Amino acid sequence: MKPVYWALPAVVSVLVAAGCATGPRQMEAVTAEDLNIIKASFRAQGQAGLDRLDQDDAQKHCSNPPTVTIAKELAARIEKANFAAIKYPADGNLMGDWRAGERIAQTGVGMQFSDNPKTPSGGNCYACHQVSKEEISFGTIGPSLYNYGKLRGGASPEMQRYTYGRIYNPQAFTACSNMPRFGHNGILTEQQIRDVTALLLDPNSPVNQ
Ligand code: HEC
Numbered sequence: 001m002k003p004v005y006w007a008l009p010a011v012v013s014v015l016v017a018a019g020c021a022t023g024p025r026q027m028e029a030v031t032a033e034d035l036n037i038i039k040a041s042f043r044a045q046g047q048a049g050l051d052r053l054d055q056d057d058a059q060k061h062c063s064n065p066p067t068v069t070i071a072k073e074l075a076a077r078i079e080k081a082n083f084a085a086i087k088y089p090a091d092g093n094l095m096g097d098w099r100a101g102e103r104i105a106q107t108g109v110g111m112q113f114s115d116n117p118k119t120p121s122g123g124n125c126y127a128c129h130q131v132s133k134e135e136i137s138f139g140t141i142g143p144s145l146y147n148y149g150k151l152r153g154g155a156s157p158e159m160q161r162y163t164y165g166r167i168y169n170p171q172a173f174t175a176c177s178n179m180p181r182f183g184h185n186g187i188l189t190e191q192q193i194r195d196v197t198a199l200l201l202d203p204n205s206p207v208n209q
Contacts, residue, residue, distance in 0.1 A: 029064045048113035058082060062176035075175035083172035086165045087183065089190050094160040094197055101199030102206065104192050105131050111187060121187050123167075123196055128179065131199070132206035141178055148200045150208045155201035164197045 035053075044050045055063065058078045061070060070078075088094070103122075110121025125131055130144040152159050166173055168183030182188040188196070199205050 045113040047111070047115070047117040058171050058175065070175060078175035079172055082169050082175075082181075082184070083165070085184065086168050086172055088161070088164065088168075089194065094164045094194055095155065095201065096191060096194030096196075096198045098195070098198040098202040098205035098207075100192075101195035101197070102132070104188065104196050105199060106135070120189065120192065123182060123188055123192070125196065133209065134206055145200060146207060148207055149203065149205070154203065159201060160197060163200055164193055167193050167196055 039050065039053055042050060042053065058081070061074060061078060105123055105125035107122025108124035108127060109115055110119070115121075125145070126135055126138045128139045128142040130138045130140070130146050133146060148163075149155060149159070167188075169181045170177035170179040171181060171184075180187055183190070183193055200207055202208070
C-alpha cells in the first residue's frame with residue numbers, strides 16, 4: 001500500500017495543532033491569524049489547490065479544540081446535514097464488482113499534487129481497517145471489516161444503503177469521523193463506491209469467507 005491523499009486530513013490536523021500548540025491557548029479556537037499563517041505555508045500545485053484549506057461547517061467544528069468532544073446537539077446537526085447531502089446512484093444499483101472493490105481498498109494513490117488527476121484514486125481502506133483475511137498488513141484506526149456482510153445478515157437493501165452512505169460520507173453517521181468522505185469529497189466515483197460496497201457485502205467476496 002502506498003500513502004494517499006493525506007493533503008486534506010493533514011491540513012485538518014495542522015489546524016488542530018495550531019489551536020493547541022502552547023499551554024495557555026490549549027482550549028482556544030483556531031483564529032483568523034492561525035489560518036493566515038497556515039495559508040501562507042502552502043502553495044498550490046497541480047490538482048492540490050489552496051481551496052483544500054477552505055473548511056466546510058463540519059470540518060470547522062471538528063478542527064476546533066473545544067469542540068473535538070463536541071456537544072451532542074452539534075454532532076447531531078453535522079450528521080443531519082451530511083446525511084441529507086448523500087447522493088445515491090440514480091439507478092438505485094448500489095452493488096458493484098467486489099474484485100474491483102478489493103483493488104480500490106488496497107490502493108492509496110490519488111489526490112496528491114504528484115498524482116495524475118485523470119487516474120482514479122484508491123480508497124486505502126486497509127490503511128485503517130482489516131478487510132480480508134488474506135491481507136496481513138492493515139491499520140486499526142477503524143474497526144475490522146472482516147466478515148462485515150456475514151455479521152450483518154447479508155446484502156439486504158437496508159445494509160446496501162447504509163454501507164454505500166457510510167462510505168460516501170462517514171460524517172453522516174459519526175460527526176468528526178476520522179474516515180475520509182469518499183463520495184462527498186469526490187475521492188471515489190459512484191462506481192468505485194458500488195465496488196467497495198460489494199466487497200463488504202457480496203457473499204463471495206473474501207471479506208465474507
Ligand atoms: C483514515 C482512516 C480510514 C480509512 C482510510 C477508511 N476508514 Fe472506514 N472507518 C474509519 C473509522 C475511524 C471508522 C469508525 C466509525 C467512524 O468514525 O466513522 C470507520 C468505519 C467504517 C465503516 C462502518 C463500520 C460499521 O461497523 O458500521 C465502514 C463500512 C467503513 N469504515 C468502510 C470503509 C471503506 C470501504 C474504506 C475504503 C474505501 C474505509 N472505510 C476507509 C476510518 C477509516
